[in-house]
Amino acid sequence: MRATTVDLALDTRGGAAGRRTLAWTAGGLSAAAVLAGGFLAPTDAAQGPAQRLMYLHVPAAWVAYLAFGVVLAASVAHLIGGDPRWDHFARAGAEIGVALTAFAIGTGSYWGHLVWGTWWAWDPRLVSTALLLLTYTGYLALRHSIAEHTGARDTASRTVATVGVIGFLLVPVAHFSVVWWRSLHQQATMLAPERPPIDPRMGLALLLAVAAASVVALCVLLHRVVRLERRQTGPAATPTDPARRTPARVG
Amino acid sequence: MIRRPGRLALVGVLLAGGGLLITSALRDTLTYYRTPGEVLADPEVARERVRLGGDVVPGSLRREGDLVVFKLAEAGHEIVVHQRGAPPETFREGEGAVVEGRLATDGVFRADHVEVRHGNEYRPAEAEPSDAR
Numbered sequence: 001m002r003a004t005t006v007d008l009a010l011d012t013r014g015g016a017a018g019r020r021t022l023a024w025t026a027g028g029l030s031a032a033a034v035l036a037g038g039f040l041a042p043t044d045a046a047q048g049p050a051q052r053l054m055y056l057h058v059p060a061a062w063v064a065y066l067a068f069g070v071v072l073a074a075s076v077a078h079l080i081g082g083d084p085r086w087d088h089f090a091r092a093g094a095e096i097g098v099a100l101t102a103f104a105i106g107t108g109s110y111w112g113h114l115v116w117g118t119w120w121a122w123d124p125r126l127v128s129t130a131l132l133l134l135t136y137t138g139y140l141a142l143r144h145s146i147a148e149h150t151g152a153r154d155t156a157s158r159t160v161a162t163v164g165v166i167g168f169l170l171v172p173v174a175h176f177s178v179v180w181w182r183s184l185h186q187q188a189t190m191l192a193p194e195r196p197p198i199d200p201r202m203g204l205a206l207l208l209a210v211a212a213a214s215v216v217a218l219c220v221l222l223h224r225v226v227r228l229e230r231r232q233t234g235p236a237a238t239p240t241d242p243a244r245r246t247p248a249r250v251g
Numbered sequence: 252m253i254r255r256p257g258r259l260a261l262v263g264v265l266l267a268g269g270g271l272l273i274t275s276a277l278r279d280t281l282t283y284y285r286t287p288g289e290v291l292a293d294p295e296v297a298r299e300r301v302r303l304g305g306d307v308v309p310g311s312l313r314r315e316g317d318l319v320v321f322k323l324a325e326a327g328h329e330i331v332v333h334q335r336g337a338p339p340e341t342f343r344e345g346e347g348a349v350v351e352g353r354l355a356t357d358g359v360f361r362a363d364h365v366e367v368r369h370g371n372e373y374r375p376a377e378a379e380p381s382d383a384r
Binding site for chain 1: 273281282324333349364366373374375
């Protein structure tokens with residue numbers, strides 16, 4: 001059985017099995033990331049234990065970017081193909097992105113309090129990330145209000161998809177803000193062209209945390225898409241597998 | 252298909268207004284701090300309240316009563332800072348910092364707020380902290 005992301009999003013027995021495998025992978029990676037970030041990685045010399053917030057803050061921010069990338073890709077696919085299925089990916093991606101951006105701002109704020117000595121600064125990285133949060137919250141609100149007030153599904157979702165494409169322009173702004181402008185926020189470490197020194201154990205913990213966050217987010221995305229699909233087809237409809245035609249219950 | 256032109260117009264006006272607010276607010280954000288070189292070249296900009304950023308010069312940090320005195324340097328220019336109030340615990344010589352305040356006529360920058368600007372390098376605490384850049 002090939003397991004592409006789209007197959008995994010199917011409300012079928014095969015899809016459910018694939019999602020379950022993915023969930024176990026996510027759990028394993030998360031456990032490894034907690035061990036690595038909490039125990040294996042040494043305490044930072046300059047920042048002390050506060051630096052461990054990096055293993056939450058950085059994955060949240062990166063995976064939020066990825067989630068907004070899903071919104072972009074799904075919106076483009078929706079505009080080109082007109083398949084409403086993509087619209088569910090866009091919505092789920094935006095929801096995950098908004099939640100993770102909020103989490104990144106929350107953890108970053110606390111990290112800033114501990115290390116910079118301030119909870120918030122009107123700094124390019126912080127402001128652009130806040131704008132990112134506002135934009136995609138607005139995107140979700142727009143979807144909601146359009147769905148509520150119009151019967152014209154297709155036009156509405158094309159408007160929404162256009163916003164989903166344009167909104168992504170802010171992602172590179174947020175990411176490169178620390179390079180383009182003077183910022184209180186430090187520059188990237190792992191994604192820097194010439195990687196500055198980071199202890200290998202810290203680097204490993206960070207990569208594990210990013211991998212875990214990505215797979216967890218993928219699980220949530222698939223789960224959400226299946227839910228949205230089911231809601232659209234109605235609870236009475238029996239989910240069917242076009243290949244096998246077996247009714248499937250997903251736990 | 253535009254069902255409600257009124258609402259679209261409202262959204263347009265809100266977006267335009269928001270855009271204006273954001274760009275005016277960003278003007279300050281995009282230069283989050285000034286460097287000592289800029290402030291020395293044009294001291295008038297620092298008569299108003301500004302942020303000044305640089306590295307804390309090793310050996311310049313001392314306390315005078317309730318004042319914390321140090322030099323901030325960047326690219327060979329340095330400015331003496333008199334900070335009122337305790338800086339964050341992570342504040343130390345050789346690390347970056349951003350202070351908020353005004354440049355007095357005697358050339359001393361009087362600040363009342365310090366933010367520590369740390370680098371993107373991470374190393375274990377076992378290493379000698381004093382050699383951390």
